[in-house]
Amino acid sequence: MKFKSAIKPYQAAAGGWGSLEATTRFVIDSKHALKNLRNxxxxxxxxxxxxxxxxxxxxNKSTFSFxxxxxxxxxxxxxxxxxxxxxxxxxxVSKLYQQSDYFxxxxxxxxxxxxxxxxxxxxxxxxxxxxxSMIAQHIKAMDNPNQLELYTSGRASNEASYLYxxxxxxxxxNNFPDCSNMCHEASGSGLKRSIGVxxxxxxxxxxxxxxxxxxxxxxxxxxxxxxxHSLRHAAENGAQIITFNTLRERGLxxxxxxQKPLEVITPLAGTISTNYYQPNLGGDMAAVxxxxxxxxxxxxxxxxEGEEGVFDLAFIEANTHGVEAWFTAIDETSWxxxxxxxxxxxLQIRDAAAIWQHSKRVIFTWAMGITQHKxxxxxxxxxxxxxxxxxxxxxxxxxxxxxxxxxNVQGNRTMGIDEKPPVSxxxxxxxxxxxxxxxxxxxxxxxxxxxxxxxxxKVLIAxxxxxxxxxxxxxxxxxxxxxxxxxxxxxxxxxxxHLVPGKASLILPTLGRTEEDMQVSGRQFVTVxxxxxxxxASEGIGKPxxxxxxSETAIVAGIADAVxxxxxxxxxxxxxxxxxxxxxxxxxxxxxxxxxxxCEEPGGFYLGNAAAELRFNTPSGKAEFSNxxxxxxxxxxxxxxxxxxxxRSHDQYNTTIYGLDDRYRGVYGQxxxxxxxxxxxxxxxLNDSDKVDIxxxxxxxxxxxxxxxxxxxxxxxxxxxxxxxxxxxxLVPLGSVGDGTGTPTSxxxxxxxxxxxxxxxxxxx
Ligand SMILES: Nc1nc2c(c(=O)[nH]1)N[C@H]1C(S)=C(S)[C@@H](COP(=O)(O)OP(=O)(O)OC[C@H]3O[C@@H](n4cnc5c(=O)[nH]c(N)nc54)[C@H](O)[C@@H]3O)O[C@H]1N2
Ligand SMILES: Nc1nc2c(c(=O)[nH]1)N[C@H]1C(S)=C(S)[C@@H](COP(=O)(O)OP(=O)(O)OC[C@H]3O[C@@H](n4cnc5c(=O)[nH]c(N)nc54)[C@H](O)[C@@H]3O)O[C@H]1N2
Ligand SMILES: [Mo]
Numbered sequence: 001m002k003f004k005s006a007i008k009p010y011q012a013a014a015g016g017w018g019s020l021e022a023t024t025r026f027v028i029d030s031k032h033a034l035k036n037l038r039n040x041x042x043x044x045x046x047x048x049x050x051x052x053x054x055x056x057x058x059x060n061k062s063t064f065s066f067x068x069x070x071x072x073x074x075x076x077x078x079x080x081x082x083x084x085x086x087x088x089x090x091x092x093v094s095k096l097y098q099q100s101d102y103f104x105x106x107x108x109x110x111x112x113x114x115x116x117x118x119x120x121x122x123x124x125x126x127x128x129x130x131x132x133s134m135i136a137q138h139i140k141a142m143d144n145p146n147q148l149e150l151y152t153s154g155r156a157s158n159e160a161s162y163l164y165x166x167x168x169x170x171x172x173x174n175n176f177p178d179c180s181n182m183c184h185e186a187s188g189s190g191l192k193r194s195i196g197v198x199x200x201x202x203x204x205x206x207x208x209x210x211x212x213x214x215x216x217x218x219x220x221x222x223x224x225x226x227x228x229h230s231l232r233h234a235a236e237n238g239a240q241i242i243t244f245n246t247l248r249e250r251g252l253x254x255x256x257x258x259q260k261p262l263e264v265i266t267p268l269a270g271t272i273s274t275n276y277y278q279p280n281l282g283g284d285m286a287a288v289x290x291x292x293x294x295x296x297x298x299x300x301x302x303x304x305e306g307e308e309g310v311f312d313l314a315f316i317e318a319n320t321h322g323v324e325a326w327f328t329a330i331d332e333t334s335w336x337x338x339x340x341x342x343x344x345x346x347l348q349i350r351d352a353a354a355i356w357q358h359s360k361r362v363i364f365t366w367a368m369g370i371t372q373h374k375x376x377x378x379x380x381x382x383x384x385x386x387x388x389x390x391x392x393x394x395x396x397x398x399x400x401x402x403x404x405x406x407x408n409v410q411g412n413r414t415m416g417i418d419e420k421p422p423v424s425x426x427x428x429x430x431x432x433x434x435x436x437x438x439x440x441x442x443x444x445x446x447x448x449x450x451x452x453x454x455x456x457x458k459v460l461i462a463x464x465x466x467x468x469x470x471x472x473x474x475x476x477x478x479x480x481x482x483x484x485x486x487x488x489x490x491x492x493x494x495x496x497x498h499l500v501p502g503k504a505s506l507i508l509p510t511l512g513r514t515e516e517d518m519q520v521s522g523r524q525f526v527t528v529x530x531x532x533x534x535x536x537a538s539e540g541i542g543k544p545x546x547x548x549x550x551s552e553t554a555i556v557a558g559i560a561d562a563v564x565x566x567x568x569x570x571x572x573x574x575x576x577x578x579x580x581x582x583x584x585x586x587x588x589x590x591x592x593x594x595x596x597x598x599c600e601e602p603g604g605f606y607l608g609n610a611a612a613e614l615r616f617n618t619p620s621g622k623a624e625f626s627n628x629x630x631x632x633x634x635x636x637x638x639x640x641x642x643x644x645x646x647x648r649s650h651d652q653y654n655t656t657i658y659g660l661d662d663r664y665r666g667v668y669g670q671x672x673x674x675x676x677x678x679x680x681x682x683x684x685x686l687n688d689s690d691k692v693d694i695x696x697x698x699x700x701x702x703x704x705x706x707x708x709x710x711x712x713x714x715x716x717x718x719x720x721x722x723x724x725x726x727x728x729x730x731l732v733p734l735g736s737v738g739d740g741t742g743t744p745t746s747x748x749x750x751x752x753x754x755x756x757x758x759x760x761x762x763x764x765x
Contacts, residue, residue, distance in 0.1 A: 048539065049513050049514050049538045050407060050536065051073065051074070052070075052077060052407050052514065053070040053072075053074075054223060054403075054407060055224075055403070055404035055407050055408070055409060055530050056531060057203075057530045057532040058530075058603065067225035067226050068225060069225055072658050076653075076658060077492060077513070078512075079109065081106075081107065081109065082108040082109045082111050085112065085124070085125045088123040088124065089122065092121040093116065093122065093498075094121055096494075096499050097499040101657050101726065102657040102658075102660075104493070104494045104495055104496065105495060105657070107493075107494055109546075109549075110492065110493060110494060110507060110509035110549075111548055112125050112546065113125070113126050113128055113507065113509065113548070114126060115130075115131065115504070115506055116501040116506070118504075123498070123507060128550070131508060132558050132561075134504070135488055135562060136559075136562040138458065138459050138485055139459055139563050141458070142459065144172070145173040146172075146175055146442070146456075147457055147459065148171065148173055148175060149175045149177055149443060149448045149451070149452070149459070150164060150165075150175060151176075151178060151460065151461065151463065151465060152164065152412055152463045152464065152465070153178070153463065154178070154183075154404075154406025154407065154465075155406055155464050155513065156408060156417075157538070157552065157553065158527045158528060159527065159578045159581045159585075160463065160553040161408075161417050162415040162581060163560065163574065163581060166560075170435055170568060170569075171563065173442055174419055174420075174421060174438050174440065174441055175419065177443055178412060179465055180413060180417075181445040182471065182743055183368070183371065183409065184402055184409070185371065185444075185743045186370070186376035186377045186738055186741045187370075187371055188402075189380075189741055190380030190381045191402070193381065193626070194384040194618075194623060194624050194626060195623045196615075196616040196618045196623075197609055197610055198413070199410065199533055200399070200400055200401040200532065201399040201400045201612040202398070202400065202401050202532065202612070203532050203533075203534075204230065204532050204534075206396060206398070206399060207231070207233065208233055209397025210361050211359035211360050211362065211397065212239060212240045212356065212361075213231065213234055213240070213362075213364075214244070214356070214364045215245075215366075216244045216245075216284055216367075217244065217245065217246075217368060217370040218365060218366060218369060219245070219247075219251060219252070219367075219647070220251055220252070220403070221249060221252060221650075222249075222251060222648060223405075224367075224403055228272070240275070241273050241274050242274060242352055243272075243273040243276045243277065244279055244369075245276070245278065246278055246283075246369065246716060247278070247665075247675065247714065247716050248276070248278070249664065249665075251664055252272050252273050252276065253273060278717050279344055280342060280719065281645050281720050281747055282341075282643070282748045283342035283344070283634070284369070284379055284383075285375060285379040286342035287344055287349060287352075288379070289333055289338055290335070290338040290339070290344070290346070291349055291356060292330050292386055293333065293338065294350045294353040295310055295311070295357060296330055299311055310357050311389045312389070312390055316389065316391070319614055319616070319622055319623055320388050320622050320625060321620040321622040322620075322625035322626075323388075323389075325625065325627040326626065328627070329627040341630055356386070361395060361396065362390060362398050363397070363398060364383050364386075364387055364392075364399075365401040365403050368405075368647070368746070369645075371738075371743060372744065372746040372747040372748075373745055373747055374737075374748065376741055376743065378626065378628040380402075384626075385626060387399070388625060393614065393623070394614045399612065404530075407528060407530075408528040410529045411527070411529035414529055415585070416589075419441055419442040420441045425589075432588045434568070435568060446734060446737055446742050446744065448460075449476070449477055449480040449734060452483050453480045453483065457484055458484065458486070459485060459486045460486070461490070461559070462487070462491075463490050463552060463556065464491065466495040466654070467497050468495075469496040469729065470726065471729070471744070472732035472733065472734055473704070473734035474729045476734050477729075477734070481500045482500045482501065484502035485503050486503070487504075487505045487506070489505070490510050490556075492509070492512050495655065508555055509549045509550070510551065510552050511540065511544055511549050511551045512540070513538060514540050514542045515543070516542060517539075517551045517553075519554065519575060519577065523539070524578045525539035525578070526539075526553070527582070527595075529607065533606060533607040533608070533609055534604045534606055535592075535604050535606075536601075553581070557575035558575070583596065591607040592607075611623070635748070636736065636745070636750065638697050640697045640750030641753075642680075642719055642721050642751050643750060643751070644694065644721040644722070644731065644750075645722050645746070646722075646723060646732065646746045646749070647724065647725060648724070649667070650663050651663075652724070655726050657671070670710065672706075672708060672709045673709060673711075673723065673724070674709040675714035676711055676714060676753075677717065677718045677720070678713040679718060681711055684753070687711070688711055688712065688713050690710070690711050690756075691710055691755070692709050692753045692755055693705055693708070693709070693754050693755075693756050693757075694706050694709055694731060694752075695731075695753075696731045696732075696750065697750045697751060700733065700735065704730055706727065706728060707756050708756050709723060721753075728749075732746055732749055736749070
């Protein structure tokens with residue numbers, strides 16, 4: 001594959017011509033173009049599979065419910081390329097480790113179980129039976145169940161995740177680190193504390209009814225392209241869209257709907273954002289505090305004039321607790337602090353506040369720009385606070401919308417993939433299955449890695465994902481994984497995690513979401529939950545590439561059977577017929593009554609959200625205002641000239657790299673770039689395209705550095721930088737996590753930059 005390497009600004013609207021062209025190019029390029037197209041057309045329809053891309057809901061308004069990046073996700077999975085044992089005979093693990101993430105996944109699908117042989121440094125074929133008994137042997141040899149870590153990535157179905165958590169708990173551990181720990185943990189924890197439910201409160205059609213939508217720290221043009229359709233419809237219905245994003249993102253400026261051909265061919269591309277604010281990285285809590293301060297001033301003024309204030313006092317009185325303490329915190333926060341920390345002017349913040357004030361129905365959405373900081377939990381709660389002031393909860397067209405990442409990450413949590421499980425879940429499992437689940441909390445992702453580094457973990461099982469590349473502080477993460485006695489990776493494709501094996505290691509090849517899943521009782525479907533708490537069926541249609549691949553559900557059941565036997569549960573029978581798993585889910589989890597029947601409902605069913613009905617499962621029984629102070633420093637106490645955020649390009653899905661272009665940001669054929677304000681570049685005596693080293697400033701004496709990154713002048717506030725993940729993961733210290741969330745601070749890394757001396761090297765540390 002040849003790449004042209006260039007930087008050129010993207011002039012067109014997001015989602016228009018360029019998007020159509022890129023979709024077709026990608027589909028035609030892949031080996032089975034026709035099959036792929038058929039897949040695409042069935043995607044997200046009642047009888048088809050759920051898009052394995054993002055967790056946005058389906059609006060059923062478009063002819064084809066797919067977007068450019070969903071198309072990439074499907075064709076990437078549906079490739080007919082595959083890796084055979086010959087490949088591993090030719091390539092040692094150490095040699096493969098030198099290859100790029102793009103190369104590894106490009107080799108195609110994994111088809112047979114493999115076992116690592118440390119003598120030859122190669123993966124070799126192993127039978128399923130031997131692989132499962134090897135896992136059982138290692139787990140039975142552990143001193144206690146907490147020497148096992150059960151990692152989950154958010155593509156796993158409800159059925160597979162439910163069995164997985166049940167297996168772990170029957171064995172005796174709550175060690176369920178997952179991708180969510182690195183992602184929306186702050187949203188889950190923050191919402192739970194504030195309103196008693198760790199999920200968003202709105203439904204998809206609320207977008208059509210909103211007067212204003214505030215989009216914080218999110219790049220939907222790339223990561224949730226179907227959200228652009230919702231924003232577009234909302235804008236057509238008169239909603240104002242107010243964006244807070246450190247970078248100028250093309251997808252949030254203009255958008256042409258590729259499913260409306262006229263718009264594609266005329267320059268009538270719709271404007272997305274009414275107002276676009278560019279706060280400092282981590283500056284959103286200050287910005288929201290500023291909006292509240294401005295509104296409080298107006299409110300008090302109106303009240304003294306004998307007029308109605310701007311807050312929904314009846315709502316506050318009836319449904320909330322603690323507003324006075326928050327008002328005190330607001331009064332104690334100076335405008336100077338607010339403007340310095342947010343990087344926005346008082347005028348800008350007052351303008352944004354005025355839009356909120358004059359909108360009857362307001363939605364706030366957010367993603368990683370909010371959740372991957374040290375003070376993310378407080379930022380999420382500050383966002384909730386403001387919405388509570390306006391009574392924007394339980395009202396059509398208003399509410400809170402954390403936009404989830406992986407397509408079933410929300411469903412995983414609902415199923416009990418949770419290292420801090422609610423007591424009600426454990427009680428329910430205990431009663432139904434007649435066993436005593438562990439009550440002590442388990443490890444999140446960073447805690448799991450730290451435990452591995454302390455040699456406390458004997459076995460790691462990973463249900464999907466790519467822990468080695470997704471987790472922070474790459475050299476330490478890789479070291480941690482390789483210290484385990486046994487690592488087991490349930491995967492579709494080769495990735496970096498497989499190349500840092502434990503002392504023993506297995507790769508178990510699994511079917512993807514798009515593929516037909518035949519079991520003893522016939523063809524199976526699974527279920528997933530989107531960002532709007534809609535649960536629906538997903539049934540793969542593609543023919544599996546090899547009959548040696550197994551479904552995730554069957555693999556998990558096989559492991560549980562090998563380790564625990566059948567005294568409590570016939571695991572294999574459950575894998576023969578997923579309806580039986582859904583019956584257990586219905587019997588143990590709230591909201592899933594008559595689960596199997598309700599799977600028939602077209603478009604799925606709504607799980608409900610107590611907070612949206614103004615029922616609050618909090619200590620006070622009401623929605624709780626938080627009253628945190630703004631952090632003293634956004635650099636976590638370290639004096640640094642720059643803050644770096646690590647983010648996604650347009651051609652990647654997390655650690656999966658589809659290509660080397662980032663079209664909307666005008667970057668082509670390369671990924672090792674650093675976005676920087678032109679004046680910052682000038683001050684350092686550097687120029688566009690100069691190469692630099694980026695080094696983390698942290699207080700543990702460890703050098704964290706990557707080199708050879710090309711500077712790209714960009715519309716970004718001074719002192720702020722941006723570069724792609726996972727190439728910059730070596731810069732994020734393992735110990736740098738969000739307060740109360742444990743999430744790596746991937747969007748605020750204190751760094752310095754210097755002109756590169758070294759030639760291009762992929763990683764130094
Ligand atoms: N195609 C594709 N789709 C995906 C993914 C993918 O990799 N590729 N990943 C999936 C997953 S798991 C997730 S979690 C989501 C991620 O979806 P996003 O959260 O959109 O992902 P990021 O690329 O990390 O983008 C963060 C955005 O927030 C902005 N930002 C960063 N820090 C700040 C800040 O402090 N304040 C403000 N106001 N803005 C900030 C950045 O400029 C950027 O626009 O997407 C999901 N969907
Ligand atoms: N620096 C930095 N680090 C980050 C982030 C960041 O913004 N910056 N974002 C964080 C976020 S939001 C997330 S969610 C995590 C993502 O962390 P993960 O979820 O662990 O990573 P992915 O890259 O999504 O996993 C890709 C791998 O999943 C496997 N796979 C794909 N489909 C399937 C399937 O259907 N079944 C199975 N079993 N396996 C499958 C493939 O082998 C593929 O290699 O990364 C986090 N890490
Ligand atoms: Mo994520």
